[in-house]
Amino acid sequence: MKRFIVVFALLAGLLMILAGCMSETKEATVSEANTQPEAVTKTVATAVPEGIPVLMYHKIGPDEDNDAVIREDLFRAQMKLLHDKGFNPITMEQLNEYVRHGTAVPVKPVVLTFDDGYADTYSIVYPVLKEYGFAATVYVNPGDVGTRLTWEQIKEMKDGGVTIASHGYDHVRMNELSNSDQLANIVKAQLALKEKLDIDNQWFCYPYGRENEYSQKAAADNGILLAVTMNPGWVHKGDNPYALHRIWIGNAVDLAHFEERITTEDYADL
Numbered sequence: 001m002k003r004f005i006v007v008f009a010l011l012a013g014l015l016m017i018l019a020g021c022m023s024e025t026k027e028a029t030v031s032e033a034n035t036q037p038e039a040v041t042k043t044v045a046t047a048v049p050e051g052i053p054v055l056m057y058h059k060i061g062p063d064e065d066n067d068a069v070i071r072e073d074l075f076r077a078q079m080k081l082l083h084d085k086g087f088n089p090i091t092m093e094q095l096n097e098y099v100r101h102g103t104a105v106p107v108k109p110v111v112l113t114f115d116d117g118y119a120d121t122y123s124i125v126y127p128v129l130k131e132y133g134f135a136a137t138v139y140v141n142p143g144d145v146g147t148r149l150t151w152e153q154i155k156e157m158k159d160g161g162v163t164i165a166s167h168g169y170d171h172v173r174m175n176e177l178s179n180s181d182q183l184a185n186i187v188k189a190q191l192a193l194k195e196k197l198d199i200d201n202q203w204f205c206y207p208y209g210r211e212n213e214y215s216q217k218a219a220a221d222n223g224i225l226l227a228v229t230m231n232p233g234w235v236h237k238g239d240n241p242y243a244l245h246r247i248w249i250g251n252a253v254d255l256a257h258f259e260e261r262i263t264t265e266d267y268a269d270l
Helices: 002-035 072-084 092-101 119-132 151-159 179-197 213-220 255-263
Strands: 054-057 109-115 137-140 163-166 203-205 226-232 244-248
Touching: 054 226, 072 119, 072 255, 092 109, 092 226, 109 119, 119 151, 137 151, 137 203, 151 163, 151 179, 163 179, 179 213, 213 226
Parallel strands: 054 109, 054 244, 109 137, 137 163, 163 203, 203 226, 226 244
Antiparallel strands: none
């Protein structure tokens, strides 16, 4: 009997020790949990700017004598400048809300647009956009897909967050077409983007920047909310959404002139 009491006492003591350890562990776990740093969410201030620069790029490559082209090193330097100076590339949706309703956008806004769907848009531009997390819009001619970009590459960019939009079915001057041909061209491009990418496209870029009153009407009647030209200047709230201005960027625009173009509307005409 005495031996049984001793064994029972030992077991009871052991259970008390274990219970104390478990309590300390639980308290330590709770304490550690309470001291874990909270996740920090980066917030970007917003405002309604006086104007927004919409940048217009074409081909990225080594042809220094062609101002429709920009060297890769200069393009990369421009994107780095945007990042380092705190500029915020915004989407077409954000630009549309600003133009039509004066909606606030992230401070220091800029819009990046790339015309024609060159192969380097996928091989050079797209990786840089991903590196910096920049929003951008690529205007493609569905009738020319396969000669520069493939539908697979375009879809990959779309799935990666790049906005794919219409540059007309093929690269023709809208203002030189009849009204019926303009309408057919715009509609054909819309249908191709829907078929190939499942896009209900809302954004348009006039080839060569050429348009007229009917071009704007045909775009508006077929689901387009914003259309851009090649007319120089910034975009403002209340502007005609079917004739938005853009800022040409090519080899002649060195880094100093680039910064001027994104910080002041009264930039030098090179």
